[in-house]
Amino acid sequence: MDYREYIVNKLNLENITAADVALPPNSQMGDYALPCFKLAKAFRKSPVAIAEELKNSFVCDEVISEVSAVNGYLNFKINKMGLVSSVLNRVLSEGDCYGSSDVGKGKTVCVEYSSVNVAKPFHIGHLSTTVIGGALYKIYKFLGYNVVGINHLGDYGTQFGKLISAYKRWGNREEVDKGGIHAINELYVRFNKEADELMEQEARNYFRLIESGDREANELFEWFKELTIDYVNTIYEKLNITFDSYAGERFYIDKMQPVIDELKEKGLLKESEGAQIVDLEPYGMPPCLVLRSDGASLYATRDLAAAIYRKNTYNFYKCLYVVAYQQNLHFKQFFKVLELMGKDWAKDLVHVAYGMVSLEDGAMSTRNGRVVWLEDVINKCVEKAYAVIDEKNSALENKRQIAETVGLGAVIFGALYNNKIKDVTFSYDKVLSFDGETSVYVQYTCARANSVLEKSGKSFALPEKYEPNAQEYEVIKQLSTFPQTIKDAAEKYEPSLIARYAVDLAQKYNKFYIDCKILSAEGETKHFRLSLTEAVHVTLKNALSLLGIGAPEKM
RNA sequence: GCACCUUUAGCUCAACUGGAUAGAGCGUUGGUCUACGGAACCAAAGGCUAGGGAUUCGAAUUCCUUAAGGUGCACCA
Numbered sequence: 001m002d003y004r005e006y007i008v009n010k011l012n013l014e015n016i017t018a019a020d021v022a023l024p025p026n027s028q029m030g031d032y033a034l035p036c037f038k039l040a041k042a043f044r045k046s047p048v049a050i051a052e053e054l055k056n057s058f059v060c061d062e063v064i065s066e067v068s069a070v071n072g073y074l075n076f077k078i079n080k081m082g083l084v085s086s087v088l089n090r091v092l093s094e095g096d097c098y099g100s101s102d103v104g105k106g107k108t109v110c111v112e113y114s115s116v117n118v119a120k121p122f123h124i125g126h127l128s129t130t131v132i133g134g135a136l137y138k139i140y141k142f143l144g145y146n147v148v149g150i151n152h153l154g155d156y157g158t159q160f161g162k163l164i165s166a167y168k169r170w171g172n173r174e175e176v177d178k179g180g181i182h183a184i185n186e187l188y189v190r191f192n193k194e195a196d197e198l199m200e201q202e203a204r205n206y207f208r209l210i211e212s213g214d215r216e217a218n219e220l221f222e223w224f225k226e227l228t229i230d231y232v233n234t235i236y237e238k239l240n241i242t243f244d245s246y247a248g249e250r251f252y253i254d255k256m257q258p259v260i261d262e263l264k265e266k267g268l269l270k271e272s273e274g275a276q277i278v279d280l281e282p283y284g285m286p287p288c289l290v291l292r293s294d295g296a297s298l299y300a301t302r303d304l305a306a307a308i309y310r311k312n313t314y315n316f317y318k319c320l321y322v323v324a325y326q327q328n329l330h331f332k333q334f335f336k337v338l339e340l341m342g343k344d345w346a347k348d349l350v351h352v353a354y355g356m357v358s359l360e361d362g363a364m365s366t367r368n369g370r371v372v373w374l375e376d377v378i379n380k381c382v383e384k385a386y387a388v389i390d391e392k393n394s395a396l397e398n399k400r401q402i403a404e405t406v407g408l409g410a411v412i413f414g415a416l417y418n419n420k421i422k423d424v425t426f427s428y429d430k431v432l433s434f435d436g437e438t439s440v441y442v443q444y445t446c447a448r449a450n451s452v453l454e455k456s457g458k459s460f461a462l463p464e465k466y467e468p469n470a471q472e473y474e475v476i477k478q479l480s481t482f483p484q485t486i487k488d489a490a491e492k493y494e495p496s497l498i499a500r501y502a503v504d505l506a507q508k509y510n511k512f513y514i515d516c517k518i519l520s521a522e523g524e525t526k527h528f529r530l531s532l533t534e535a536v537h538v539t540l541k542n543a544l545s546l547l548g549i550g551a552p553e554k555m
Numbered sequence: 556g557c558a559c560c561u562u563u564a565g566c567u568c569a570a571c572u573g574g575a576u577a578g579a580g581c582g583u584u585g586g587u588c589u590a591c592g593g594a595a596c597c598a599a600a601g602g603c604u605a606g607g608g609a610u611u612c613g614a615a616u617u618c619c620u621u622a623a624g625g626u627g628c629a630c631c632a
Contacts, residue, residue: 025575035574037612047612071575072612117632157632249632275630284558285628292630299632328559329627355561356626388594406594418568421560423625430567434594436580437568444594452591481571488571500569500579507579514587514596533591555594 001086003032003078006063011054013039027474030068030075037072047072080473081465087480088462091535099482099542104145107317110310111137111147114241115248115323117154118221118228119163119184122235122374124426125364128354131415131548133322134241135495136352138546143490148314149241152306153248155225159188161207164220165199166191181231184224189366211253235374238408240548252305256297259305263290268340278337288333300334307338311345318348320493325353325421352493354420360427372426382407384432385440389555396554405550406440412549413439417499437503439549442540445506446551449537452518453530460530468528471512475532478505482539486546495547502543509536 004018011034024033036047036054043050051069058067058074066077091098113133116126133149140147166187167176176183191199209217229246236242260276263269268278274293280286289298310319321331331351338346358364364371386403389396396402414431417438418424434440468476482501489497518529541551 022574023571025577029575033575035613037574040612073575154632159631273629277629286558287629289630294630296630298630302632324626325560326626327632330632332559353560392594393592422568423561424567430581433581436594438580438594440594441580444592448592448595455591484571496569497571503579510595511597513591517591519591554592 001063003063003076007032007034007076010064011058015042024073024075027477029070030066031078031477032076034074034076035072036074080468080476083480084466084468084473084476085462085464087476088531088535091479091539092462092531095538096542096545098539099486099546100142100144101483101487102144103487104140104143104317106146108146108148108314109140110150110314110316110319111140111322112150112152112320113137113322114232114236114243115152115154116228116232118160118225118248119181119188120154120228120366121181121185122232123364123366124372124374124377125357127374127377127411127415128357128420129322129324130236130239130241131412132352132354132420132495133320134239135416135498135547136320136322136490136493137242138548139486139490139495139498142486142546145317148245148310148316149243150245150247150310151243153225153246153250156249156253156302158204158207160210160221160224161203161205162191162195162200163188163224164206164210164217165203167220176227181227184227185366235378238378238404239412240550247306247309249302252302252309253297255305255309256301259301259308260290262341263337266341268337278340280333280336283336285329285333285336288337300330300337303330303334304337307334307349308343311343316345316348318350320350320352322352322354324356326356327351328353350493352420355423357424357426360425377428377431378408378411380428381410381431385410385434388434393555402552402555405552406434406443406555409439409443409544409549410434412547413442413499416495416547417503419496420494439499439544439547442502442506442544443549443551443555445509446537446540446544447553447555448513449509449533449540450553452533453537455519456530460527460534462531463524463528466524466528469516471508471515472529472532474508475505475512475536478508479535479539482543498543498546502540502547505536505540505543509533 002018004021007021008016008018015038016034020034020038022033022035024030034054036050039050040047048069048071051072051074054074055067055069060066063079063082064076065079068075094100111133113136114126114130116122137147137149163184167184170190171183171187179186191203195203206217210221260269263278269276269290270279271277272287275289276291277287277289280288288300290301290304292298307319310316323331328351335346335349335351338349359370359372361370382403385407386399389399389403389406410431485497485501489495512532516529518526518533521529544551
């Protein structure tokens, strides 16, 4: 039931829509409110008088149990018993589908995220795109969309020539087999440190060999690529991340010529300083470079080809790019170019921009070793989780596995809790904190609820009618907003809304839990409170799972 | 220089998109353990929402402006 709609329909006033219905600052005042200031002009009366009049003519019913007029606001209290039974019935019957929907039925959403570079290990700078994209993937799926997760591999460019050159110079198969991606990365770093003009030339040659199909160069490249994918997959598995496509930059090299031809045909391509560009001056942007003066393609060229390929292949309803805000201009430019090409679907491309990660002593830099590897962060978090579990609950079975769930949860949640546009300074103190607004708090609440349920023998039934107390009612109201929260998160591309929702629900449940006895309550009260506990348990699990975080039954 | 982003409690962040007394966590101080899990709960202190203007019944939120910080701006991705 949409209460805002209901209220608006019942009031039947001109120019008032559901969007005008607001929420009072606290629930003693009411559950919904209509500010009457807008009506003052049309009615030629003071808002206070209007509210008073509307109050007097309003007839309460099954749904709205009370109206009051305060300072120009018309406040509504809804029938608690009605809300209670409809919300709990819904949560309990839908279970792990609670919050899902079919609004996306028949629509496809592409999500490009994570997009690792071949031969480069994961550092914490890659965490945001990976978990934000991963969460959006799950959120859209939950809403019934067909979702295509795309890892747009960074697998094209002169750096691979450098890599091969470095490998042939200093590397060997054994070392790389043993050291994996970090060994490859070291070779690359060493090359950048020691390279002179001669070596740079050699690297360019190797890159050309890759492009021209040279067997040895390609074998090496493919080997590096495989090592990279194997390596990142171990991390994706921990983070509960999946992809449907690993089509990276190389995938599009044979798909760029038609795009260039089309640009030419449409008269969009211009020569400037030897390069081929699309002039974007009329739109207040620098030109978009499509071909270098030596004829080589650029980032934008491949992105144009990729967008067109995706439209043709998936016929997406939306295509999201989860990429840091440094590339704002790039996306604005290439979206505009597609629009100029007459692609009416250019409006369906969305750059989901997020903030940067830096370290306490400044920006990260692979070259001088100022990096924090994601594996290290994960390991430390899991270790800490294990230590805490061992201390608090050492008799627990599966301690290792639970520590994984808790530790990884903390890593993921830390990257998803704040508005994605905010820059963050990485600190171990922050990720390793398990108190307060954290995934651990949510998981703890979940385990606590589960413990009560287990002790109850799970034999309870929701009473038909129940008048909730204040704490119970707060929990119910919070439960009722979960489906809308998920829709908001999808619409705003903001998984943090779900993370915050989970913490809010956990807080409200904990308040209830402290104030109200559950197992020792009597009759209907006990049945109701157990039902409520079950509903919270399942909703918290759903919320966490949309973020890629597990919820141990015990911890 | 130009464009975009950010600025809210000591710190990290919210504020349902223009509504009532700006809320959480961390930290600080003081409480709650005869408990269904204390990884919890309660309370206190802490704010001219960076400064200034404008719009209107009403602004943290919209517009202008100043300041501080960040990012980007031609052959890297």
